Amino acid sequence: MAYVPREVLEAPLQPLADSPTEKYYTEWRVFTSRLGLPDSEKLDNVGLERLEGYCLLDARALPGEAGCDSVIASEYEQEKPAIRERLALYHYYRARRGALLRLGDGARIALAMRGGDAYTGYTLRVETEPGSRAELLLVDTQLQEGLKTYRITIRVSEGSMLELSHLVAHQTGAAVYGLLEAQLDGGSRLVYRAGGRPGEMTRTRLEATLGGEHARIDAVLGYAADKSRRGDIITNVTHLAPRTVSYVSGKGLARDEAKLVLRGISRVTRSAPWSTAKTEMHVLVAGEKAKGRSVPMLEIYTGDVEEAGHSASATMILEDVLFYAATRGLSRDELLGLMERGMIERTGLLEVAEILGLF
Numbered sequence: 001m002a003y004v005p006r007e008v009l010e011a012p013l014q015p016l017a018d019s020p021t022e023k024y025y026t027e028w029r030v031f032t033s034r035l036g037l038p039d040s041e042k043l044d045n046v047g048l049e050r051l052e053g054y055c056l057l058d059a060r061a062l063p064g065e066a067g068c069d070s071v072i073a074s075e076y077e078q079e080k081p082a083i084r085e086r087l088a089l090y091h092y093y094r095a096r097r098g099a100l101l102r103l104g105d106g107a108r109i110a111l112a113m114r115g116g117d118a119y120t121g122y123t124l125r126v127e128t129e130p131g132s133r134a135e136l137l138l139v140d141t142q143l144q145e146g147l148k149t150y151r152i153t154i155r156v157s158e159g160s161m162l163e164l165s166h167l168v169a170h171q172t173g174a175a176v177y178g179l180l181e182a183q184l185d186g187g188s189r190l191v192y193r194a195g196g197r198p199g200e201m202t203r204t205r206l207e208a209t210l211g212g213e214h215a216r217i218d219a220v221l222g223y224a225a226d227k228s229r230r231g232d233i234i235t236n237v238t239h240l241a242p243r244t245v246s247y248v249s250g251k252g253l254a255r256d257e258a259k260l261v262l263r264g265i266s267r268v269t270r271s272a273p274w275s276t277a278k279t280e281m282h283v284l285v286a287g288e289k290a291k292g293r294s295v296p297m298l299e300i301y302t303g304d305v306e307e308a309g310h311s312a313s314a315t316m317i318l319e320d321v322l323f324y325a326a327t328r329g330l331s332r333d334e335l336l337g338l339m340e341r342g343m344i345e346r347t348g349l350l351e352v353a354e355i356l357g358l359f
Contacts, residue, residue, distance in 0.1 A: 040116020
């Protein structure tokens with residue numbers, strides 16, 4: 001069993017309760033029961049070689065010679081996380097060192113973050129060159145009943161654009177904790193597409209800071225949870241500079257005995273007048289035992305806002321809809337299967353998942 005520092009065990013699971021009625025949206029016991037796992041010896045077989053048009057990298061093999069055009073890889077050691085959560089601190093101690101990827105203009109990378117049979121941890125920093133345009137596909141798998149944690153810090157430099165696609169493929173017995181932190185400079189843009197299937201407990205959190213004027217983030221999420229899967233998907237955006245823009249759109253489906261939570265905050269500070277912040281979270285629920293939560297929030301601290309708005313819903317799929325589909329030759333499972341595919345397809349990740357044999 002791996003040693004767990006006292007500082008980790010004494011840290012809070014999270015600083016504050018999630019709501020007055022439900023203390024934690026994340027099932028933290030799924031993580032805490034696995035903190036002492038040794039390092040994995042057997043990793044997922046992802047098969048990235050099936051993808052075409054990407055330079056293929058394995059996060060387990062980094063840092064090292066990337067061998068990709070417009071990419072420089074070097075060693076990287078993370079700083080202690082500002083987020084006071086037990087799993088964030090746990091990751092810091094178990095996976096302190098990782099890789100720094102500098103992406104130049106035209107870089108197109110597919111990066112495998114493979115899960116394992118015990119514990120795997122990944123630390124990564126991604127930086128774009130000023131004025132460049134780059135694409136990064138994260139293939140985030142946990143196909144075994146292990147524990148995986150990762151922390152990715154991103155710097156989208158001035159005038160550059162990063163398209164970040166995040167494919168989530170976790171099996172029903174998997175526990176995955178992911179933290180992404182993005183800093184956007186002036187005139188930069190981050191397009192974040194994320195979706196797939198959570199595991200026994202999958203918690204993914206994106207913290208994006210729009211720190212330069214005219215910085216912009218577009219986030220599209222699509223998740224499907226069946227059986228006893230649980231997903232807590234968080235997207236927080238903070239506007240620090242004037243004339244910044246954020247659009248966050250999340251949709252999901254929870255069926256059987258699954259639980260899916262889509263939530264996040266769009267925060268416009270006093271230093272960010274004339275900004276636009278829009279967020280929407282919608283979850284469909286199928287079955288009496290399934291649970292869905294959608295929790296978007298707006299925090300506006302300036303009276304000069306270009307546009308701001310949010311919407312949310314967690315809606316039961318009516319039996320009338322299922323009956324109508326049956327009269328048209330679609331069984332309940334077939335209809336829900338189509339809806340699951342639709343949730344993931346909206347992110348553009350379904351084709352990649354099928355090529356890799358993950359869905």
